Amino acid sequence: MARWEYLAAQLYSLANKDSMAIVWFEKAIKQTTDPFLDVFARLNIAALSADGKKDAVNFHLSQLLQMAKREKYQAFRDLIYYAAAELAMSQKNYLMASNYLNKSIEFNEKNAEQKARSFFLLSEANYLQKKYIEASSAMDSVNAQLLTEKETAKANSIKGPLQKIAKGFITVNREDSLQKIAALPSAEREAYLTSLLKKLRKERGIKESEAEQGSSFGGNLNSGADLFGTAGATGFYFANNSLKTKGLSDFKAKWGNRPNIDNWRRQSAVDRNFSVAAIDTDEKNNKSANTAPAVLSFTSLEDSLPLTPEKLLQSNNAITESLLNNANGFQYELNDAAASIETYELLAKRFPESAVLEDIWFQLNNAYKKTNQYGKADSVKQLLQSFYPKGKNNQILLNMGKEQTDPAIGLYQDIYNQFISGDFEKALLKKQNADKQLGSSYWTPQLLYIESVYFLKNQQDSIAKIKLNTLASMFKEHPLAERAKTFLDVINRRKEIETYLSQLSVERPVEIPDKKIDLNSTKAEDLPLTVKAPVKVTVPVSAPTMPGNIKAAPIEKALAPETYQFNASDSQFVAIALYKVDPVFVSEARNAWNRFNQERYYNQKLPINVIRVNDSEQILIMGPFANAAEASTYTDRNRPQASSRVTPWLDSSKFSFAIISRENLNLLLKKGETGTYWQMLRNLFPDKY
Numbered sequence: 274m275a276r277w278e279y280l281a282a283q284l285y286s287l288a289n290k291d292s293m294a295i296v297w298f299e300k301a302i303k304q305t306t307d308p309f310l311d312v313f314a315r316l317n318i319a320a321l322s323a324d325g326k327k328d329a330v331n332f333h334l335s336q337l338l339q340m341a342k343r344e345k346y347q348a349f350r351d352l353i354y355y356a357a358a359e360l361a362m363s364q365k366n367y368l369m370a371s372n373y374l375n376k377s378i379e380f381n382e383k384n385a386e387q388k389a390r391s392f393f394l395l396s397e398a399n400y401l402q403k404k405y406i407e408a409s410s411a412m413d414s415v416n417a418q419l420l421t422e423k424e425t426a427k428a429n430s431i432k433g434p435l436q437k438i439a440k441g442f443i444t445v446n447r448e449d450s451l452q453k454i455a456a457l458p459s460a461e462r463e464a465y466l467t468s469l470l471k472k473l474r475k476e477r478g479i480k481e482s483e484a485e486q487g488s489s490f491g492g493n494l495n496s497g498a499d500l501f502g503t504a505g506a507t508g509f510y511f512a513n514n515s516l517k518t519k520g521l522s523d524f525k526a527k528w529g530n531r532p533n534i535d536n537w538r539r540q541s542a543v544d545r546n547f548s549v550a551a552i553d554t555d556e557k558n559n560k561s562a563n564t565a566p567a568v569l570s571f572t573s574l575e576d577s578l579p580l581t582p583e584k585l586l587q588s589n590n591a592i593t594e595s596l597l598n599n600a601n602g603f604q605y606e607l608n609d610a611a612a613s614i615e616t617y618e619l620l621a622k623r624f625p626e627s628a629v630l631e632d633i634w635f636q637l638n639n640a641y642k643k644t645n646q647y648g649k650a651d652s653v654k655q656l657l658q659s660f661y662p663k664g665k666n667n668q669i670l671l672n673m674g675k676e677q678t679d680p681a682i683g684l685y686q687d688i689y690n691q692f693i694s695g696d697f698e699k700a701l702l703k704k705q706n707a708d709k710q711l712g713s714s715y716w717t718p719q720l721l722y723i724e725s726v727y728f729l730k731n732q733q734d735s736i737a738k739i740k741l742n743t744l745a746s747m748f749k750e751h752p753l754a755e756r757a758k759t760f761l762d763v764i765n766r767r768k769e770i771e772t773y774l775s776q777l778s779v780e781r782p783v784e785i786p787d788k789k790i791d792l793n794s795t796k797a798e799d800l801p802l803t804v805k806a807p808v809k810v811t812v813p814v815s816a817p818t819m820p821g822n823i824k825a826a827p828i829e830k831a832l833a834p835e836t837y838q839f840n841a842s843d844s845q846f847v848a849i850a851l852y853k854v855d856p857v858f859v860s861e862a863r864n865a866w867n868r869f870n871q872e873r874y875y876n877q878k879l880p881i882n883v884i885r886v887n888d889s890e891q892i893l894i895m896g897p898f899a900n901a902a903e904a905s906t907y908t909d910r911n912r913p914q915a916s917s918r919v920t921p922w923l924d925s926s927k928f929s930f931a932i933i934s935r936e937n938l939n940l941l942l943k944k945g946e947t948g949t950y951w952q953m954l955r956n957l958f959p960d961k962y
Contacts (some may be wrong), residue, residue, distance in 0.1 A: 274304035277312060291321045308349045312337065316356045320819055334360045349922035351381035355391050359544040362398065367772060370398045389419040393428060396435075403612075432531050434606035441595035442604075448588045455578040455585075466574050473569060479522075566718075582808075593627055596620045604636065608747040609802075610643045631657065635666035645751065645917075689720045693927060695855030718748040722922040723858060725760065725911075730857055734764050835940075837953050845904035847867075849893040850929050850947050859883055861890050862920050862928075869911070869919045887945050894938070905961065906933040931962055 280296035298314045298321075305311050315333045334357055340346045340958055341353045346802040355375035361370035375396040381388045394415045412435050454462060485886045486640055571580035579585040596616055604613035617637045621630065634653045641650035657667045684707055691700035704724075739763075741757040849866070863881050868877045884892045898904040908930045916925050931954050933941065941950050954962045 274303045275307070275310060278304060279310055282314070282317070286321065288318065295321055308340070308346050309352070311340070312352055312356050313347065313424050318357065344940055351377045351384060351387050351391070353377075354380065355387065355394070358391075358394060358398070359580065359708055362394070367398045367401045371395060371402070376396060385416065386419045389416040390424075393420060393424060400435075405435065406442055409435040431607060434602050438599045438602050438607075441599040444595040445592050447539075448592050451578055452454045452585070452588055455580050460916055462578075470569070470571055470574060470796050477569065479569070491894055501800055547548070558596065589624065593620065593624055593629060595624075597629055597633070600633075600636065604640055610640045611749075614640045616646065624960050631661045631664050631666055633670070638670065643748070643751075689717070689723070689924065690853070692723050692727065693855060693924070694853040695857070718751045718753040719745050719922045719924060721747075725757070726857065726861060726922075729764065740763060751921070756921075776790075837940060837950055837952070839901075839937070839957060840934065841901040843901070843936070844897040844899060845901050845934055846894045846900065846938065847907050847931040848898040848931045848933045848938075849895070850931065851891045851893065851950070852929075853889045854891065856891075858923070862923060863893055865919050866895065869914070870895075873911075884942070886942065886947055891948070898932075901932060905958075908932065909961070929962075 278301040279299050282294045282301060285291075285294035285297060295318050298318045299786045301314050302311055305314070315336055318333055337353050337357045339358070341350050341357075346353060354373045358370040358377065361367075361373060374391050378392045378395070379389060381391065392411050395412035396415065399405075399411060412428065412432050415428055415432075417425045420428060447661050453466060457465065485657050492560050493812070549845035579588040597620060598614045600616035600620065603609045614637065617633050617640065620627070621633050621637070624630070627633070634657050637653045638657070641647070641653065654670055657664065657670065684703075688704045688707065691697075691703065704720075709756045721740050721744040725737040725744070728734075728737040728740065738761060741761050744751075745761075747753045808876060817835060849862075851862065854862070860883075863883055867881050868875075869882070879895055881892045884894055893909075896904065898907065911919075912930050915930075916923075920928075929951065930953055933950065937950060941947060951962070
C-alpha cells in the first residue's frame with residue numbers, strides 16, 4: 274500500500290500538483306516500513322515545500338535526524354545524513370551540510386555509490402565555504418565512475434584545478450606559519466622550537482637517551498657507547514632489556530624508523546615520509562627528490578625559518594606566486610570570477626610593491642568586467658595608466674577598442690555575428706573547432722544565450738538546457754544568468770505550456786461600431802427623401818472644332834518629398850534598427866521590449882511592429898508618441914537598459930535607437946536604407962543619437 278501511495282505522489286508531482294503530492298507522500302510515510310521509502314518521501318516533501326516555506330524544510334530535517342537515532346534505521350544512517358545535508362544545502366547552510374556529510378561518510382560501510390555522492394557534495398560544500406584544501410581532498414576521494422553523467426563531467430573538469438589551488442594554499446599557509454614563528458622574540462622562538470622538536474621526535478618514534486637530553490639541541494648528538502663493549506656485570510647483550518632499549522633508541526636517533534628488510538640503508542623514501550609539511554623546504558628550494566632529508570635537530574628547524582632578509586624575500590615570493598596562480602585558476606579554469614577577485618585583491622593588499630602588481634591590476638580589470646563591476650574596472654585601469662603607462666597590459670587596454678589583441682576574441686566575435694545573422698550551420702562548425710583548441714575560456718554569456726535560442730527553435734531542448742546551465746554557472750553575476758534560469762523553467766514546462774495554449778479558448782468581445790443609424794433596428798426613423806428635378810441635357814448635332822494649339826493640362830501628382838524633414842510637433846515613433854540579425858532573434862528582441870514596456874509602462878499602450886527595410890536591416894517600430902519630446906524622453910530613459918536588462922544577449926553594435934515620424938518612415942522604406950536618416954538625426958541631435 275505504501276509503495277502505491279508513493280507512486281501516486283510521484284504522479285501528482287509530475288503533474289505539478291504539489292499539494293496533492295505532499296498529501297500522498299505523507300500517507301506513504303505513515304504506512305511504510307521501508308526506511309528507503311521513508312527517507313525519500315521526506316526528501317520529496319521538503320523539496321516541494323522549500324519554496325517560501327522554510328519551516329517545512331526545518332521540520333522534515335528534524336524528522337530525518339530523529340530517524341538517524343532510531344535503532345531500526347542504524348543501517349541507513351549514511352543515506353539519512355546525506356538527505357539531511359541536501360536540505361541544509363538548499364538553505365545555504367554549508368557548515369551544517371558539511372557536518373552531516375562527514376557523518377554520512379563515517380556511517381557508510383558498503384554503499385560505494387552513496388559514498389561517492391557524499392564526497393562529491395562535501396567537496397561542493399567545502400568550496401562554498403572557501404575551504405579549498407578540504408574541497409580538493411574530498412574531490413580526490415570521489416569515485417567518478419559511480420556518479421551520474423553530469424556529475425562525472427563536473428568532477429573531471431574541476432578535480433585538476435582544485436588540486437592546483439589546494440597546493441597553492443598549502444604553500445601559503447606553510448610560509449605564513451614560518452614567518453609567524455620567525456617573528457617571535459628569540460626566547461619564545463627557542464622555547465617553541467624545543468617543544469616542537471620533542472613532539473616531532475615522539476611522532477617519529479625517537480626516544481632521546483640521557484646523554485642526548487643533557488646536550489644542546491644546537492650541537493651534535495653525543496656519540497653512543499659501544500653496545501657490545503659493556504659486557505661484564507650486564508651479561509649477554511640480547512638478554513639485557515636495558516641494553517636493548519638503549520640500543521634501539523640509539524639506532525633510531527641515527528637512522529630513524531627502518532623496515533626489517535635487506536638493504537635497509539637505501540630506503541630513503543621511508544625516512545622522507547617523516548618530513549613535516551610545516552618545515553619542509555624541499556619544494557621551495559627546488560631540491561632533488563633523491564636528496565637525503567635533513568637531520569631532525571634544533572638547527573635544522575631553525576634553518577627552515579625566514580630569519581634573514583634573503584629568506585624572507587624567498588618566502589614572500591613563494592606566497593605571491595601561489596596566490597597569483599590560484600587567482601588565475603579561479604578565473605580561467607573554474608570560471609569563478611568572485612573568488613579570483615578576492616584572491617587578486619588579497620595579493621594586491623599584502624604586496625603593494627610586488628613586481629607582479631601590473632598583472633594583478635590587469636586581471637582585476639577583466640574580472641571586474643566579468644561581474645559587471647565597471648566602476649572598479651575603470652579604477653584599476655586608471656592605476657595601470659598612472660603607474661605603468663608604457664606597460665604591455667596598459668597598451669592592451671588602450672588598443673582594445675582599436676583592434677583585437679587576442680585572435681581568439683575576434684574568432685568568437687565572428688562566431689557570435691554568424692549566429693545572430695542566422696548563418697547557424699557555419700557558426701556551429703566554427704565554434705566546435707574553436708572549442709577543441711581553446712576550451713571555454715572565451716565563451717560569452719551572449720553567445721551561450723543565442724545558442725540556446727537556436728537549439729530551442731530546433732526542438733533540441735536537451736542541448737539548450739546544457740547551454741543555459743553553463744551560462745548560469747559561468748556568469749552568475751551577469752543579467753542573463755537570471756534570464757537563463759527563467760528560460761530553463763519554461764523549457765522544463767514546455768509540454769505543459771503548449772498543451773495549455775492549445776486548449777485555451779480566447780473569446781474576444783464583439784466591438785460594436787458607433788453608428789448614427791442602426792440598420793438592424795425596427796424602430797429606426799424614416800428619413801425624408803429629397804427628390805431632385807431631372808436634369809435636361811442638350812446634345813449638339815456636331816461638336817465644335819477645338820483649336821489645334823490647345824493641349825490638355827498635365828495632371829499634377831502628389832509626390833512624397835525626396836528629403837527627410839524633421840518637425841518636433843509631429844507624432845513620432847521610437848525606432849530600433851537591427852543590423853544583420855536573424856528573424857528568430859528579431860522576434861526575441863520584439864518580445865523582450867514588449868515585456869519591458871508592459872512592466873514599465875503598464876498604463877500605456879505601446880504597440881511594437883517589425884518592419885523589414887532590406888535584406889540586412891529591420892526596424893522595431895514602437896508608438897506612436899504625441900511628439901518628438903515624448904519619444905526622445907523614452908529613448909533617453911530606456912536606451913541604457915537595452916544592453917544591461919532588455920536585450921543583454923544582443924551586442925551593442927547590432928542595434929541603434931532613433932525617433933521617426935510617419936512621413937519620414939514612408940520615405941525611409943522607399944529608399945530602402947536607414948543610414949541617411951540616422952545621419953540626419955545625429956546632425957540635429959549630436960548629444961542624443
